[in-house]
Amino acid sequence: MLGFGQLAMMVGYDSESFILESVIHSIHEREPETIxxxxxxxxxxxxxxxxxxxxFLAPSILNVTTAKTMLIMSAVSKLLFSAFTGISILAVVTFFMIPSKDVENCIESSEKRGTFVEALMGILISALSKRIKGFGLKPTMTIGAISVLVYCGLVHVSTPFEAPLRPTSEEPLLIYHSYPLIFVIAFAAGVSDCCINGVRAVICALVLPERRVQSYSVARMYHAGACTVCFFFSPVTPLYVYTIGLSVLSVIATIVFYRVADSTKSMERKLTQISMEKKKIAEMQVC
Known part of the structure; x- marks a missing residue:
C-alpha cells in the first residue's frame, strides 16, 4: 500500500514537472518577452x-505526529494542481487505508519517544530480500548504480550536446531518440531512483537506529539541495556534465556505501557477541 501510494503521488508530481517545462517553452516561443x-x-x-x-523540518514534525499523517499531508499538497486531482485523491485514500498499528521491525513506530519505494522494483526487492540475506544493501545499491550508468549512457549517446541549452540541429553522438529508447531510459531511471532511495532508508535505519528519521531527512536535504543547485545552473550546464557527473557520483556513492555497509555488519557482529557474552554470564550467575 505504501509503494502504491508513493507511485500515485509521484506520477502526479513528475507529470506536473514535465508539463510545466513544456508549457513555459511553448509560451516563450510564441511571445519571447513574456517569460x-x-x-x-x-x-x-x-x-x-x-x-x-x-x-530539515520533517523529523521535528514527526516527533509530534505520525508517519501516516505526514504521508496524507504530502498527498493532499498533488491537489494544488487540478489536472491531477484524481490521482492525488487516490493517493490520499490509499494512505488513509494503511493500518496504523505497529508491526514487527517496523521502520517508524507509532510510539513517540521525543527529543520515511516504488512499485515494480519495490516488489522485486521485497521478494528477494526474503530469500537472499542482505539483498536490501549491497545488491540493491549495485543495481541502482548500474541503472544510473545505463540511462546516463543512453542519454549521452542519443542527445545532442547543446540540446539542454538551446534548440539545435546537431547530430547525436551515436543513435537517435525513439519511443522504445525513451521508455528504456525512463525505466532505468525509475529502477535507479527506487533502489537508491530504498538503500538510503535502510542504511540510515541500521547506522543510526535511534535517529533514523533524522538521518534520512538529512540525506534527503543534501539530495534536494543538490537538485536546487543543478536547476539554477541548468541554463549554462551542458548535457555531458549531467551524464558523466551522475555516472561518476554513482560509482563513488557505491564505493562509500559498501564501506558503510561493511562497518555496519562489523558493528552488528560485535553487538551480537556482546549480547551472547552477557547471556552466558547471566546463565553462569544463575547456576
Missing amino acids: SPYAGYYGQAVIFAAYTIAS
Missing part, C-alpha cells in the same frame, strides 16, 4: 529549495 525560456528550471529549483527546508 524566460528557463523559467521552468527556475521553478523546479524553487520547489527543490522548499523540499530541502521541508526535509
Whole structure:
C-alpha cells in the first residue's frame, strides 16, 4: 500500500514537472518577452529549495505526529494542481487505508519517544530480500548504480550536446531518440531512483537506529539541495556534465556505501557477541 501510494503521488508530481517545462517553452516561443525560456528550471529549483527546508523540518514534525499523517499531508499538497486531482485523491485514500498499528521491525513506530519505494522494483526487492540475506544493501545499491550508468549512457549517446541549452540541429553522438529508447531510459531511471532511495532508508535505519528519521531527512536535504543547485545552473550546464557527473557520483556513492555497509555488519557482529557474552554470564550467575 505504501509503494502504491508513493507511485500515485509521484506520477502526479513528475507529470506536473514535465508539463510545466513544456508549457513555459511553448509560451516563450510564441511571445519571447513574456517569460524566460528557463523559467521552468527556475521553478523546479524553487520547489527543490522548499523540499530541502521541508526535509530539515520533517523529523521535528514527526516527533509530534505520525508517519501516516505526514504521508496524507504530502498527498493532499498533488491537489494544488487540478489536472491531477484524481490521482492525488487516490493517493490520499490509499494512505488513509494503511493500518496504523505497529508491526514487527517496523521502520517508524507509532510510539513517540521525543527529543520515511516504488512499485515494480519495490516488489522485486521485497521478494528477494526474503530469500537472499542482505539483498536490501549491497545488491540493491549495485543495481541502482548500474541503472544510473545505463540511462546516463543512453542519454549521452542519443542527445545532442547543446540540446539542454538551446534548440539545435546537431547530430547525436551515436543513435537517435525513439519511443522504445525513451521508455528504456525512463525505466532505468525509475529502477535507479527506487533502489537508491530504498538503500538510503535502510542504511540510515541500521547506522543510526535511534535517529533514523533524522538521518534520512538529512540525506534527503543534501539530495534536494543538490537538485536546487543543478536547476539554477541548468541554463549554462551542458548535457555531458549531467551524464558523466551522475555516472561518476554513482560509482563513488557505491564505493562509500559498501564501506558503510561493511562497518555496519562489523558493528552488528560485535553487538551480537556482546549480547551472547552477557547471556552466558547471566546463565553462569544463575547456576
